[in-house]
Amino acid sequence: MKMIDSPDQLPCRIGLQTATAPDLQCERLLRHLPGQRLVYAGNWGHHPVVAKIYGGHSAHRHWRREKNGCKALLDAGITSPDLLYAGTLANGAPVLIFERLPTPCTALDHWLQAKSDDQRLEVLVPLVTLVAKGHRKGLLQSDLHLENFLFSQGTLYAIDGDGIRYSRKPLKEKNCRRNLALLLAQLPPHHDRLLPDIIAAYLHHMPLQNQNFTERLLRDLKAARRRRRLSYVGKSVRNCSEFVRQQDFYQLTLFRRDQDSPLLREFLRDPDSLIKQGRMLKDGNSSTVVCVPGENDSSHWVIKRYNIKNAFHAFKKGLRPSRAWVSWRNAHRLKISDIQTPQAIAMVEKRIGPWRRTCYYVSVWCDAPSAATLIDLQHPQGHPQADGLISLFQQFFNLGIYHGDCKATNFLLMDNKASVIDLDSMGESRWRWAFLRHYAIDRRRFLQNWQHNSPLKNYFDQQLP
DSSP, rough: HHHHOEEEEEEEEOOHHHSSSEEEEEEEEEETTTTTEEEEEEEEEEEEEEEEEETTHHHHHHHHHHHHHHHHHHHHHHHHHHEEEEBBBBBSOOOEEEEEOSOOHHHHHHHHHHHSSSHHHHHHHHHHHHHHHHTTTTEETTTOGGGGGGETEEEEOOOOOOGGEEOOOOOHHHHHHHHHHHHHSSOOOGGGGGGHHHHHHHHHHHHOOOTTHHHHHHHHHHHHHHHHHHHHHTTTTOSSSSEEEESSSSEEEEEEEEEEEEOHHHHOOOOOHHHHSSEEEEEEEEEEEEEEEEESTTOHHHHHEOOOOSHHHHHHHHTTTTTTHHHHHHHHHHHHTTOOOOOEEEEEEEEEEEEEEEEHHHOOOOOOGGGGGTOOSSSSSTTTHHHHEEEEEEEEHHHHHOOOOGGGGEEEEETEEEEEOOTTTEEEEEHHHHHHHHHHHHHHHTTTTTTTTTTHHHHHHHHHO
């Protein structure tokens, strides 16, 4: 359907199949899943509304699940926007029309705006309370994340009925635990100090008798975080609302949909031409790195070209994942883990069929000093940037992520946090024993950056996990 493949020019009017129903006036595109779904803000008669239009071979199935999920929320007494119309457009596309809430704000936006633990709990406690009430009524939200909850005029609403699964009995303890872990997995691990208050709020509304609930929840939370991380990394290499994948016999391209621009299109057509215009940062045998002006004067890009050194190198690397591919995936592994790294913009592999040749990785330029500037630090205790590096390694240790090349220049100091670059050797081990072996190498290499017996090296050696 044309309306699903590409959004119409806005504003636009769309007729419904019900002859007596007023047209849908679409004013703003809220979400576009190519070939699958369009979500518009607009008006229907005298009602401000949000309309979901479904497409593709699964359109009616998703439409039906969302409609049934909305009814289940209503029956369970869970606050959700009113469903005003469930039917089809004049062209046959299934559509659901909901009331549009005044001044809505997602729970995620509230969370990101919170500046203190008290403000964070003001978001999380109502959220887990709503989830607990749903569990008592037999509701399980399979797609449980912070953007599926809206605050409007002090009231919390659940949205996205498509992910609702329901039964007539309260959920079993195992299902409650795993579903709650799915929600909590979206919180960065350094906020785990809030878990006792969150768990207490949940158990107040969903009493469970299991004495080991907290211990088992923490185990489920660790597994849920890993699944979420791997899912996002997988999402970053396919077509979706956030990313674009383009592939033909000679080239594979990945880029962020929100970074699409004439400059990016120029780069995708001829990467080497843009590299020639850039300021050289590194002209090595294995890679070439340049900085180029971005789409506006305030932004710059770093383009890293991974070179083919000789025929043997081309043969050895041709059928393996390219370093640009690895960097792209790892940039999003860090992003979903709330670890700072310059935003990835695009990845290009020159190919002949499955055979990989020269590849390119593009990220935002980060103008910050590297950790090497700390080398003469004589009083590292309590130094915010030194402690930021320790916090970074603690995150790596907790998540099972290793860097693979811990030179001081691969860690940029931004405010009091470390930003990680040079991601083509990074990985994540499934088995803890394998990770610990990689981590020991990372730790040893990181300590080699500092002078023997210097205060900084001794401090890092004492504080790093």
